[in-house]
Amino acid sequence: MIVAERKPLEAIVEMLKNDRKVLAVGCGTCVAVCFAGGKKEVEMLASSLRMTTRLKGEKLEVDETSVQRQCEVEYLEALDERVKDYDAIVSLGCGVGVQFLAERFPDKRIIPALDTKFMGGPTEAGVWEERCQGCGSCMLGETGGVCPISRCAKQLMNGPCGGSKHGHCEIDENIPCAWQLIWERMDKLGRIDELMEISSPKDWSTGRDGGPRRVVRDDLRLPEDEDI
Amino acid sequence: MTQTPEFEPQIVAFCCLHCAYAAADLAGGSRCGYPPSIKIIAVPCTGRVDSLHLVKALEDGADGVMVAGCLPGRCHFQTGNLYANQRVEHVRSLLKEIGLEADRVRMINVSAGMGVQFAERAKEMAETITALGPNPLRVRKAQVAPTDAAMEETN
Ligand code: SF4
Ligand code: SF4
Numbered sequence: 001m002i003v004a005e006r007k008p009l010e011a012i013v014e015m016l017k018n019d020r021k022v023l024a025v026g027c028g029t030c031v032a033v034c035f036a037g038g039k040k041e042v043e044m045l046a047s048s049l050r051m052t053t054r055l056k057g058e059k060l061e062v063d064e065t066s067v068q069r070q071c072e073v074e075y076l077e078a079l080d081e082r083v084k085d086y087d088a089i090v091s092l093g094c095g096v097g098v099q100f101l102a103e104r105f106p107d108k109r110i111i112p113a114l115d116t117k118f119m120g121g122p123t124e125a126g127v128w129e130e131r132c133q134g135c136g137s138c139m140l141g142e143t144g145g146v147c148p149i150s151r152c153a154k155q156l157m158n159g160p161c162g163g164s165k166h167g168h169c170e171i172d173e174n175i176p177c178a179w180q181l182i183w184e185r186m187d188k189l190g191r192i193d194e195l196m197e198i199s200s201p202k203d204w205s206t207g208r209d210g211g212p213r214r215v216v217r218d219d220l221r222l223p224e225d226e227d228i
Numbered sequence: 229m230t231q232t233p234e235f236e237p238q239i240v241a242f243c244c245l246h247c248a249y250a251a252a253d254l255a256g257g258s259r260c261g262y263p264p265s266i267k268i269i270a271v272p273c274t275g276r277v278d279s280l281h282l283v284k285a286l287e288d289g290a291d292g293v294m295v296a297g298c299l300p301g302r303c304h305f306q307t308g309n310l311y312a313n314q315r316v317e318h319v320r321s322l323l324k325e326i327g328l329e330a331d332r333v334r335m336i337n338v339s340a341g342m343g344v345q346f347a348e349r350a351k352e353m354a355e356t357i358t359a360l361g362p363n364p365l366r367v368r369k370a371q372v373a374p375t376d377a378a379m380e381e382t383n
Contacts, residue, residue, distance in 0.1 A: 008325065
């Protein structure tokens with residue numbers, strides 16, 4: 001899932017300083033399950049915004065709603081009529097949701113209420129950890145199912161480095177050394193010999209280094225008009 | 229904060245049926261009074277009380293909100309009171325962000341037999357809120373209303 005966290009209230013209020021009437025829109029998928037932007041969080045933010053602006057003697061009307069997924073235009077159609085009444089939309093979606101809202105409603109200002117953190121999941125109640133950086137060429141098959149791109153601070157292809165101490169990374173003793181984890185997993189799988197081979201540098205052109213990325217599936221595209 | 233002498237705070241108290249609600253009953257039955265400003269809402273467990281309930285109560289004008297659950301380790305559902313305490317702490321820090329005093333929300337822990345202690349805690353809460361004065365949101369609402377009307381006119 002995409003993991004996000006609410007921005008400080010003050011930062012959101014600052015972005016809304018010229019608005020009188022805004023619609024807070026939640027997203028019912030990733031950010032709902034990491035408790036950042038679901039229905040309840042929208043209610044909480046809307047309440048907080050109304051309260052803090054009222055206390056300052058400012059007038060800000062905040063209404064609230066939520067859609068199943070902000071990153072799919074089909075779910076945004078339902079808002080077409082509704083958004084007309086508002087100066088701005090406060091999105092509690094991840095950065096993708098914010099941008100899809102901006103594309104759907106080109107004449108509305110879209111304010112991000114969340115900071116999008118990473119792709120990951122909960123490791124215990126109330127704790128989320130990063131697991132993938134979308135490198136575009138997954139190498140988990142060679143690393144025992146532990147991602148060295150997102151979990152090794154140096155993104156090493158051949159670890160661990162000399163900073164690996166008692167199973168932890170030198171940058172923070174609470175962060176496990178990814179390469180220690182890889183080693184342990186590969187050992188359990190009886191595949192240590194594979195780790196003895198030096199991996200070549202990663203081809204980053206499939207990642208962000210190759211520019212904004214796109215996935216095209218011809219089998220799923222709608223037929224062109226002339227073919228119908 | 230200016231405070232009228234006749235200010236009687238409105239305090240919403242979410243009381244767990246298994247402890248604090250019974251304690252409040254006992255306090256009443258034992259003629260051990262607690263302030264009438266405490267308005268009790270019975271809940272099956274304080275674990276049922278959501279952060280949103282606390283915030284909404286304040287948004288709607290309550291001067292204070294109290295969550296009254298079982299003693300730590302004595303929750304009928306084991307950990308409901310511990311969750312409630314975490315939520316109260318969460319809301320207290322949110323209130324600071326909003327610009328309201330954190331002390332408007334408080335958690336207390338009592339057993340069903342602690343009628344006297346319930347009354348004492350309730351009294352302390354009422355004193356705290358009386359000292360803080362009325363919820364400024366309620367005051368604001370009253371002040372903002374005519375301004376709103378004026379704005380409608382100018383529109
Ligand atoms: S190797 Fe790449 S695709 Fe696979 S989990 Fe790591 S970052 Fe994600
Ligand atoms: S200590 Fe481990 S996780 Fe940290 S940089 Fe080195 S190999 Fe990567």
